[in-house]
Amino acid sequence: MTLQFQYSTLTQSEDVELLGSILDQCFLAQPGNSAAYINKVGMENLRIIRQSEQIVGGLATIPMGQWYGGQRVPMMGIAAVGIAPQYRGTGAAIALMQHTLNEIYAQGIPISALYPATQRLYRKAGYEQAGNRCSWEIPTASIQIREQSLPLQPVVPIDLEVFYDLYQKQAKLINGNLDRHSFIWQQIIHSSENERVYAYLIGTGDRPQGYAILSQHEKEDKTFLLIRDWVALTSAAAQSFWSFVANHRSQIDQVRWRGAAIDVLRLLLPEQTTTIKSMQTWLLRVVDVTKALEKRGYPSGLQAELHLEVQDDLIAENNSRFILSVSQGQGEVTKGGTGELKLHIRELAPLYTSLFTPYQLQLTGRLEATETALDTAAQVFAGVSPWMPDFF
Structure with missing residues (x-):
C-alpha cells in the first residue's frame, strides 16, 4: 500500500497553500491559518505525501531535545499530521509516518514525540503513551500565600533570551521537558489582538531564581490569569510566585497553569483547592x-x-x-x-x-x-x- 505514495520535503512555495488548505480542513482552522503556521515552522520542516502527483497530506517535523535522567536526548517532534478527507483510509497516514520515521532514523535522531488525535494510527507506527501535560486551575482567593521574599521585575519589552538559561536549569531536572525549538518559545509569547502578554523575573537582576510569563482573560463573566510559562529554581522563588499570583485576587477569579499530573507547586498551598482542568497524554517513539x-x-x-x-x-x-x-x-x-x-x-x-x-x-x-x-x-x-x- 505504501508504494503508491511519494514522500518528500515541502520545497515549492505554491504547495504551501495546497497543504495549508488540507490542514485547515483537518483542524477546523480559519482559511489561511495553516499556511501561516507552515511559514512559522519553516518550509524545510514540512513533509508531504502525494498520490499521482497530487498532495494528499503532510506533517511538520520540529527538531528539539528532551531531558531524561538529567541528559538531553535529541528528539524530533511531529505535529500537524493531516490527510485530505477523500484519501483517509487508503493507508496514506501510516505511509507518511513510516517514511518520516525512516528519515528520522537516517538522521541519527534517537526518539520522536507527538500529541495524538488518535492513538491507533501512531501505535501502528511504534509510538506509545509516554508522559502528560496537565492544565491546573485554582480560585485566586484560595491561594492565601502572602509572604513574598523575592522581588518580581517586569521584562519590557519581552526578551526571550533572558529566560533561556533559567528554563534549561529547571527542564534538565524533569523527564520529558523540552529543549525547546524557537517556534515553541514564540508560541509562549504569541498574543492575539485583544490580549497582552506580561513577563516577570523572580529575584534580583544579578541573581534571578525564576520567572513567570502570563496573560489575563475574561470568559463567560469569569476572569482568569493564564500562566503561560513558569520556572522556580528555589523555594523562595516558588513562594514568591504564589504570592505574586495571589495578589491578583481583587480582579482575577481563577489562575491556570501547566504542570505535572502530581504537581509540586500544589504542595505549597494551604488547602487542596486545585483541580485539573484538562490533561493530555503525549506519545513517544524510540527510533x-x-x-x-x-x-x-x-x-x-x-x-x-x-x-x-x-x-x-x-x-x-x-x-x-x-x-x-x-x-x-x-x-x-x-x-x-x-x-x-x-x-x-x-x-x-x-x-x-x-x-x-x-x-x-x-x-x-x-x-x-x-x-x-x-x-x-x-x-x-x-x-x-x-x-x-x-x-x-
Whole structure:
C-alpha cells in the first residue's frame, strides 16, 4: 500500500497553500491559518505525501531535545499530521509516518514525540503513551500565600533570551521537558489582538531564581490569569510566585497553569483547592534503540546490566537483543545478550520515559521478564514522572 505514495520535503512555495488548505480542513482552522503556521515552522520542516502527483497530506517535523535522567536526548517532534478527507483510509497516514520515521532514523535522531488525535494510527507506527501535560486551575482567593521574599521585575519589552538559561536549569531536572525549538518559545509569547502578554523575573537582576510569563482573560463573566510559562529554581522563588499570583485576587477569579499530573507547586498551598482542568497524554517513539539508551541519563550510584529483546516491525536495526550497561550515570549498549526482558518497541517508550514501571507494563501482557530483569529495569529507569508544559 505504501508504494503508491511519494514522500518528500515541502520545497515549492505554491504547495504551501495546497497543504495549508488540507490542514485547515483537518483542524477546523480559519482559511489561511495553516499556511501561516507552515511559514512559522519553516518550509524545510514540512513533509508531504502525494498520490499521482497530487498532495494528499503532510506533517511538520520540529527538531528539539528532551531531558531524561538529567541528559538531553535529541528528539524530533511531529505535529500537524493531516490527510485530505477523500484519501483517509487508503493507508496514506501510516505511509507518511513510516517514511518520516525512516528519515528520522537516517538522521541519527534517537526518539520522536507527538500529541495524538488518535492513538491507533501512531501505535501502528511504534509510538506509545509516554508522559502528560496537565492544565491546573485554582480560585485566586484560595491561594492565601502572602509572604513574598523575592522581588518580581517586569521584562519590557519581552526578551526571550533572558529566560533561556533559567528554563534549561529547571527542564534538565524533569523527564520529558523540552529543549525547546524557537517556534515553541514564540508560541509562549504569541498574543492575539485583544490580549497582552506580561513577563516577570523572580529575584534580583544579578541573581534571578525564576520567572513567570502570563496573560489575563475574561470568559463567560469569569476572569482568569493564564500562566503561560513558569520556572522556580528555589523555594523562595516558588513562594514568591504564589504570592505574586495571589495578589491578583481583587480582579482575577481563577489562575491556570501547566504542570505535572502530581504537581509540586500544589504542595505549597494551604488547602487542596486545585483541580485539573484538562490533561493530555503525549506519545513517544524510540527510533534508534542504541542511541536512545546511550544518550539518556541514569541514577548516578547505580551499576547494572540489563538484557533487552526488542521487537520493531518498522526499523529492522531495532529488532534485536541489546545489553544495556549502566555505570556512573551513563549507559553503554552492545548487541546480543540473553534477552531476559522482552518487549515491543511501543512498550519501551513508557519504560524509557519513566511513565510506568516494568511491573506495571507487565500487566499489559506486552512485556515479559524474569524477576531479576524486572528489578534491574525498575532501578535503571527510576526517575521523575515525565511531563511537559508545551504543546506542539
